[in-house]
Amino acid sequence: MSVDQKVIQKTGRRETILLEVENLRAYYITEQFGVAKEVKAVEGVSLSIEGSNFLAIVGESGCGKTTLARVLYGAVGSSLLVKEGRVRYRFGDQDYELSPTKNTLKDAWWKKISCVPQGSLSALNPVRRLRDIFYDLTTSHGVAFDEEKIKSHLEMVDLPSYVLRAYPFELSGGMRQRVVIALATFLNPAVIIADEPTSALDVVTQKNILQLLSDIQAALGSMIVFITHDISLIPGLANMMAVMYGGCIVEYGLTESVFTNPLHPYTRFLLSSMPVIGDKTERKPIPGSPVSLIDPPEGCRFYPRCSQGKDVCAELRPDLVEVDFQHWVACYLYR
Numbered sequence: 175m176s177v178d179q180k181v182i183q184k185t186g187r188r189e190t191i192l193l194e195v196e197n198l199r200a201y202y203i204t205e206q207f208g209v210a211k212e213v214k215a216v217e218g219v220s221l222s223i224e225g226s227n228f229l230a231i232v233g234e235s236g237c238g239k240t241t242l243a244r245v246l247y248g249a250v251g252s253s254l255l256v257k258e259g260r261v262r263y264r265f266g267d268q269d270y271e272l273s274p275t276k277n278t279l280k281d282a283w284w285k286k287i288s289c290v291p292q293g294s295l296s297a298l299n300p301v302r303r304l305r306d307i308f309y310d311l312t313t314s315h316g317v318a319f320d321e322e323k324i325k326s327h328l329e330m331v332d333l334p335s336y337v338l339r340a341y342p343f344e345l346s347g348g349m350r351q352r353v354v355i356a357l358a359t360f361l362n363p364a365v366i367i368a369d370e371p372t373s374a375l376d377v378v379t380q381k382n383i384l385q386l387l388s389d390i391q392a393a394l395g396s397m398i399v400f401i402t403h404d405i406s407l408i409p410g411l412a413n414m415m416a417v418m419y420g421g422c423i424v425e426y427g428l429t430e431s432v433f434t435n436p437l438h439p440y441t442r443f444l445l446s447s448m449p450v451i452g453d454k455t456e457r458k459p460i461p462g463s464p465v466s467l468i469d470p471p472e473g474c475r476f477y478p479r480c481s482q483g484k485d486v487c488a489e490l491r492p493d494l495v496e497v498d499f500q501h502w503v504a505c506y507l508y509r
């Protein structure tokens with residue numbers, strides 16, 4: 175069987191899907207008390223993922239998840255600059271690329287790569303009925319407006335067709351999030367980047383939305399990049415995961431492998447902070463405070479909080495190294 179046939183079987187799509195990120199650095203250019211500063215929000219991120227995988231990116235608030243999502247989507251410019259590295263997608267025989275000098279990802283928006291941005295519950299235009307919002311989406315992408323097709327898509331995301339007559343403010347939070355997901359998936363994108371799509375929702379609605387993302391992945395054969403600060407949402411949902419700390423990916427791999435054998439000291443802290451029903455052992459916070467992204471340490475960004483650090487950790491930032499099957503870690507404990 176050729177490689178292409180294998181990928182088609184895996185994704186259920188007629189095209190291959192490949193996402194490659196190489197040594198990506200993306201910084202905000204900002205000003206503090208009149209002095210120009212760089213916020214080093216994404217530092218040396220590399221990963222490669224193929225086919226209809228469900229990748230979760232997890233890390234504490236402010237570690238750079240949304241910035242990475244923006245760069246993966248190609249929504250850079252103004253204050254967010256790609257300093258080095260590149261993001262490359264391949265869909266069948268079409269390539270799209272983002273680098274410091276090039277951004278063709280915008281050509282793929284909605285049809286190939288779509289995004290559910292953080293805080294998107296309030297992203298819908300409040301003075302447009304949903305029918306008009308779908309009309310704008312389809313006609314601006316050269317797709318004929320077909321109300322029946324939209325209704326059946328709404329059915330897939332479990333929304334009644336009467337929502338087309340509604341204004342966004344007339345819907346509950348869970349319904350609005352479903353609408354945003356329906357819009358993001360309507361043109362059958364190959365990659366869907368969902369940034370904290372459930373963080374403003376109650377736990378029951380949250381579970382339903384996550385199930386919906388999983389169903390969409392199965393139905394469309396898309397790759398999902400799911401961003402969350404809550405590691406407990408990942409098992410049973412994402413088959414691959416990346417742990418982010420201070421703008422860097424410190425551990426990456428098969429979710430099962432990371433959960434059963436967490437390697438990076440930060441991943442271990444994250445996992446030990448997960449609540450377990452009936453477990454009364456005291457949960458210990460991670461010592462120290464989150465790293466400054468304006469003035470980060472030279473070496474490993476977790477070093478100032480790590481109890482197992484060595485001299486080399488202070489000097490040189492470790493790269494991700496594969497230490498087990500499809501399981502990479504950026505830590506000198508494993509060299």
Ligand SMILES: Nc1ncnc2c1ncn2[C@@H]1O[C@H](COP(=O)(O)OP(=O)(O)OP(=O)(O)O)[C@@H](O)[C@H]1O
Nearest residue numbers: 202204213215234235236237238239240241403467
């Ligand atoms: N427009 C901006 N200008 C300057 N700095 C920014 C900007 N947006 C974010 N930052 C900074 O970049 C860093 C990474 O922010 P980012 O929003 O990517 O984190 P996050 O992991 O998504 O956090 P959260 O879990 O709270 O959403 C933070 O230090 C943040 O303060």
Ligand SMILES: [Mg+2]
Nearest residue numbers: 239240241292
């Ligand atoms: Mg964020």
